[in-house]
Amino acid sequence: MTNATLEASVLDKVETGLFIAGEWVPAEGGKTLAVVDPATGDTIKEIADASVADGLKALDAAVAAQDEWAATAPRVRGELLRRAFDLLQERKEEFALLMTLEMGKPLAEARGEVAYGGEFLRWFSEEAVRISGRYGLNPEGTGHMVVSQRPVGPSFFITPWNFPLAMATRKIAPALAAGCTVVIKPPALTPLTTIAFVQLLEEVGLPKGVVNVIATSTSSAVSGPIIEDPRLRKLSFTGSTGVGRALMKQAATGILRTSMELGGNAPFVVFGDADLDKAVDGAMLAKFRNIGQACTAANRFIVHESVAAEFSKRVAERVAGFSVGRGTEDGVNIGPLIDDKAVATTDELVQDAVGKGAKILTGGTVIDGAGTFYAPTVLGDVSADARLLKEEIFGPVLGITTFSTEDEAVRLANDTEYGLVSYVFTQDLARGQRMIEKLATGMMGLNTGLVSNAAAPFGGIKQSGIGREGGAEGIHEYLDTKYTLIPVS
Structure with a gap:
């Protein structure tokens, strides 16, 4: 057949x-x-x-x-x-x-x-x-x-x-x-x-x-x-x-x-002591699953300044290797966005971030031709006033900003009206426990980029x-x- x-x-x-x-x-x-x-x-x-x-x-x-x-x-x-x-x-x-x-x-x-x-x-x-x-x-x-x-x-x-x-x-x-x-x-x-x-x-x-x-x-x-x-x-x-x-x-x-x-605006926090292999794998799941079109998708990558360059390099290399196409084709990682409006909104958020100083590490363009495709994208040095740190992206765009202290990471992660899910990568057990207590979300993934499970209560707080x-x-x-x-x- x-x-x-x-x-x-x-x-x-x-x-x-x-x-x-x-x-x-x-x-x-x-x-x-x-x-x-x-x-x-x-x-x-x-x-x-x-x-x-x-x-x-x-x-x-x-x-x-x-x-x-x-x-x-x-x-x-x-x-x-x-x-x-x-x-x-x-x-x-x-x-x-x-x-x-x-x-x-x-x-x-x-x-x-x-x-x-x-x-x-x-x-x-x-x-x-x-x-x-x-x-x-x-x-x-x-x-x-x-x-x-x-x-x-x-x-x-x-x-x-x-x-x-x-x-x-x-x-x-x-x-x-x-x-x-x-x-x-x-x-x-x-x-x-x-x-x-x-x-x-x-x-x-x-x-x-x-x-x-x-x-x-x-x-x-x-x-x-x-x-x-x-x-x-x-x-x-x-x-x-x-x-x-x-x-x-x-x-x-x-x-x-x-x-x-x-809605969601999930923070993805990577501490300096994180296992970067696990963090990068987790980022691929948390951001690009379902072409980024998920309420649980990581929106804000908040990475410690000591590992930001290496993390950015690794995720950009992985994303640049994605295959884009019709989902029925073998080897495709990224399919189309749902419609033209989704493509336009995604591009608006990317261009807004770039206009405010973000660097395109890979992607950043609408893909011409049939269908509603947007190139999987990684942005570095995203400024605090960029719209993609405030709004739900719903597209294959990973934006990275940095922090220096644990308190700053918590402040940045909680600086949103949303509270669905958060992701934290650290090898410090005590720090992980503190994040469970401090991050204002209904769900949290600790050293994992995927939390959904039928046996677990799914839902958020705040907006x-x-x-x-x-x-x-x-x-x-x-x-x-x-x-x-x-x-x-």
Whole structure:
């Protein structure tokens, strides 16, 4: 089978409709949206483009299915998730190729996302049967306290384009495990992987109405009425801080439970005693994974002045050796950015830094031709007033600044409104412990450039959001706590 034939086969298997109440249906009025391969600019599929009415029908279906799904035995819910995990492993190559086609990441990274995204299914299949409460005599001895957990109820998910499988499984799996029904709105730029995943859920026996999918090109118009509907009880969003802030205002009307995984501006701190081999390897992961298009991507490389020259030289050599191209091609390290706007924004940040004194060690240019490519870039001597030290880059650009003391490193790392993740490289155990205490982030990688794991609580502080996804904490985002007092007779 040729590559083109394989690609066509994978795309042909993806449904084109909305999934509402267990049926694949066209959008109201037959409206469609085009999904584009960012590596070529070609349309690869057209799918249903949901209207406001379609969105409310999806919520109707989730509400109708809620009571029965909540009453389903935890073991049954868990085993359904486990079957989904197993089937996803069988089809990992198809899912990886689909992600590469619609989002652009290299196939090797897409395979990694299938593995990572699948782990949320396995993890929460196990957590479904561990929902617990407590029972005990109150301190006064006048009654017994029963503390129990119950599903929050119908939930609405808005997911981003950069991790189209993992962002879906990270939200859907805990919701289903807890007994909540779902309406998910995948991104218009990369909806196909989420749709294919819901097809998989349908295949393993998911009851009708438990998960509903509505892709749309008019996100705010369709989302607004769903969020404002008093039957909705939970909103989970992954995306920019600005959009998250607006959604939280909407959610306030109904006092919705919210989970917000928002923007990041991760510091990557390299101390003078760091193992530079590990630091450089960590930098490649933390910066260039997903072409730099990740909220966890390292944005600010804060390097001790004693090792800055050597660190800069090593990372520039590694980055200069990257292969740029379509993610389906062998050996490609860097695929396209998601669209023209992303390329323009990345170049603006680079030119701003260069205009303020930064030195281009490699890259620094838009790549002409088909697709939306930007050369992987390393900048040295980035000044404190450069925009790329303040704004989320979301592109393959590594900017280096220096520090001289530990206190200065902490000040520079915390000098941001964001607080999602930080990375620290040091061989001093005591210093590492101090960084755990002092860096204002919800997550931290100590001598590693990759922290995400389904068994760990993912989330940030400050303007990076509220709530946690994954880990033992993740399922509690979909559970309400109820206290009952039984008097002693």
